[in-house]
Each structure stands twice: as structure tokens, then as C-alpha cells.
Amino acid sequence: MPVAGYVIIGVVVVLLIIFLAIYNGLVRRRNQVKNAWAQIDVQLKRRYDLIPNLVETVKGYMKHERETLEAVTKARNLAQQLTSAGAGERAKAEGELSSALSRLLAVVERYPDLKANQNFLALQEELTSTENKISFSRQFYNDSVLRYNNQTQMFPSNVVANMTGFKASEFFEVTLAAEREAPKVSFTK
């Protein structure tokens, strides 16, 4: 009789340890997703901050591109309003902003004076890098979401996930046609 009791206790303890290990793993993954999302946020905010500067610098040179400039400002303001929305909706607004920006940077080609402006060059490096950082942080976020979602859906961790309320996260995907077809921006020619 005591032997069976020990066996039962042993099995329960082992199950408990496995449960805790899986639970901790899920928490770690979920935190990584949150962290990655915060990273995207930082970069998107940085882009909101850079755009007024850019528009200000460029305005004096680009007399005939008022529409392009307005489109950028509008897209930026819209995106900024949606900061508290979900990943899907937000990605759409940010995609809109990206394509408006790349249209603006594409017309810079026509203004050689602008391209010689030190201030603009520094801004352009910042903007290029911020765009890169956005796509790299999106890349990392999506990788983290994939790993986390896999864990919440695959056996046996899905059992733990269901019991303790871990929900799958949303990918940050740019599904906008304009973004996918965005032309390669080149500043000369």
C-alpha cells in the first residue's frame, strides 16, 4: 500500500514539475513577444518624430510637391492616432506611411540642391536607418510570435496554455498592396 502511495506522489510531483517548466517557458516567450512589440513601438515613434523635421527641411526646396508632402503628414498623423489599436490595424496605417515616405524620397531625385544639404543628408541617414530598424524589429517580432504561437498550439504545451489563459498573438504583417510593390528608392538618376 505505501509503495503505491509513493508512486502516486512521485507521478504527481513529476507532472507538477513538467507543468511549471512549460508554464515558465510560455511566460518567457510571451514576454519576448511583448518586448519585441515594444521595440517596434520605439522605432515607429522615432519615425513620427523624424517626419516633421524632414518635411520642414524639404519644404523650402520642393515647391511643387505639396501633395506628396501633405500625404506624408496625413499618413503620419493617422498612424499616430492608431498607436493603441491592434497589430493588424496598426500595421496597415504604418504601411500607408511607409509608402507615402518612399514616394517622397523618390521625388528628392529631382532636387540636386536638396541632396547637397548636410541637414537633409543626416536626416536621410536617420530615416533610412529607422525604416531598417522598423523592418528588423517587425522581423524579430514576427519570429517571436511564431515561436510563441507554436508553443500555445502544440501538444503538450497547449494544454498548459489553455488552462492558464495564454492566447495566440497577432502577427505584424504589412498586407498593403502599395507597400509590397513599393519601388526601390534611389536618390539619383
Added chain:
Amino acid sequence: MLTIGMGALLILIGYFLGLYFFDRAIAGLVIAILVWAVLSLIAYFQGDSILLSMSRAKKIGRDDHPRLYNVVEEMKIASGLEKMPNIYIIDDPALNAFATGRDPNRASVAITSGLLQKLNRDELQGVIGHEISHIKNRDVLLMAMCSVLLGTIVLLAWYGSRFLIFGGMTRSRRSSSSRGGGQGQLIILVVALVFMILAPIMAQLIYFAISRKREYLADASSALYTRYPEGLASALEKLGASTGQLKSANKATAPMYIINPFRKKGMKASDLSSTHPPISERIRILRAMAGASFNDYDQAYRQVHHGGKGVIPAASIAAETVPIATMRLEGEAAEPNEIQRARETSDVMWRLSNYNTITCDCGAKLRVPPNFKEPQIKCPHCGRTHQI
């Protein structure tokens, strides 16, 4: 696996030394492990600062070189590294870069000024991606431990074999008279001697093999982070074309560089005795990649090597497809060209040595040394005076 092999070599050396000198294997083992532990601790806590000060690297901030800083930050984000590594520039025309630091939170990347001016943004991204992945994969620590292990083996084998040769005669005579086991002693002497000679060579080869494996992995990671293998491939092409040797490199630190700092021109492919795989092969693998994932790299590797085993640890290969980025946002033509990059880099180097740079209206640049005391300076080109 290979690391365990190296550890086994160390233990065997200790075993033989102990058996011979103290008639107890355990004593030799203790000595071997003690030496290794002390050296490891030094390497662990002081390794990065020793390396950085040896190569006379200068730390830079965001304002010193925004493009380099941004590229490092981009790769930090892509790799999911938690802390921004320190960035150093080495004032050397040779082309190279390395990563160091005992853990991902205390890491540094360093790049020579020569390389910095040679590479465009995509290429720089590829190289930095390679270095960041050394940090992320904890290669720095692994290679530091392995090189200490190697150093210990070489050290012990060197002293061991000298003692065996010069002290062996008296020692074996005394042993044989006390125990009468002359035959056995002689066999141990011979085996030990052969082993002492072979062990450092074997350890060296294992060490090189580990290092090459980590290089492949870092290349694959760089392609994965940047989603653009061509960037690193083209950077490696430029690196391979150069012949300058890095002045400040040494053998122990070689695996941390992006290319072997000691290579000779046209070094034979698939050389066993090198810390790095041949550059031409690394370029071929990167260019053969169909996507940007580890899986794609592994397949490209097998394609270049005509089948056989892959090089990426099976655990990290996921069957996901990662497309290569074809759309690059930055316009190549808007980037500074090589001359502009050279000026930019030399400006940074002067500033880091506390020189004050004044640009005169005539276009000349005046470099004012830090010990220049006069309140104003005359432009030697046009004669205008400038306040300092």
C-alpha cells in the same frame, strides 16, 4: 562535441604527466585543471579589455559615426540582442572586424577604419550581422575557453616533454631500482613522449575545426538577420581582395575576426590549419542561398560541398521559409561614396585623438592638435585666421 575532445586531450595530458612525475595520475590532473582554471578566469574577466587595448581600439558613440552606430543598432534589433554592444574603431588600413565580450550583455564590436571606409551600407550590415551573431551565439566565450584550453595543452605539453627528455633518465633509473618495473616505465615514457608531441597538434586542429564551424554559423546568422546574403558576400569579396595583415592581431584572438588576420594571399581552399573557412567558399555558399533561413544556408553549403553533412546544428534548422529581401530601401547612389567615406572616417579618427578640426572657407581642413595653445590659427592655404 569537438570541445569535449579538446577537454579530453587536456585530461589525458594531465594524466600522463601525473603518472610519470608523481606516480599518481590524479596529481597531474589537478595541475592541468588548475592551470586551465586560472587562465580561464583571466580570459573570462579580462579578455575583452585585453583584446581591445591590445588592438588600440577607440570607443565611439552615436555622434562620432552615425551610420556605423545605426547599422550596429539595426543588427542588434534584428538579432533580438538585449543590450547595445559597445562600438570600437581600430585605426588600421587593414580590412577586418571582430566581436568580443564574455556575455551578450557585455559585448563589443570593433572594426578597422580601413574596412569602414571600404564598405557600403549593405556590406557593413552583413559584416556587423556576422559579428553580432558571434555575440548572440556566445561564440566569444566558447572560443575564449577553447583557446585557453589549447594554450594550457600547449604549455603543459611543452614543459612535460622537456622534463621527460632531460629529467627522464635519472627519474626512470630511480623508479626502476625502487620498484623494479623498468620495462613498464620505459613504455610509459615512450607513450607519454609521443603523446606530448602529438597533443598540441591535435588540440590545434580541433580548435581550428570548432572555429570554422562557428564562422559558418555566423555567416548563416548574418544572412538570416539581414535577409540579404549578398551584402555579406560582397563584403567578403572586398575583404578577400585585400592583402594587408592586421598589425595588432595575434593567434589567440584570430577566431573572433571576420576573416583570418594571418592569411596569406591565395591560401589554399579547405585548409585544415586555419581558423576561418576560405573566403571564396564562404562567398559561394552565400550566393547559392535560395532563401535567407538556416535551412537555405545548410542546403547551399551541401551544394557547394557536393553533398555530405551540413554545417548548421540540426536543432536550429527550422523548416520555415524566409525570403531574401530584394527591396532595399536605401538608395545606393545617395550613400556616401568611397572617397566621402574615407574623409568621414579620417575625421572620426582625428576627433578621437582629440584633434580639433576646423573647416576653412577655402575648403582646407585644419587639424588642431590637443596641445595647441594659441587662441587663433591661420589657414596655411589662404591665410584666413580662425578662432579656436
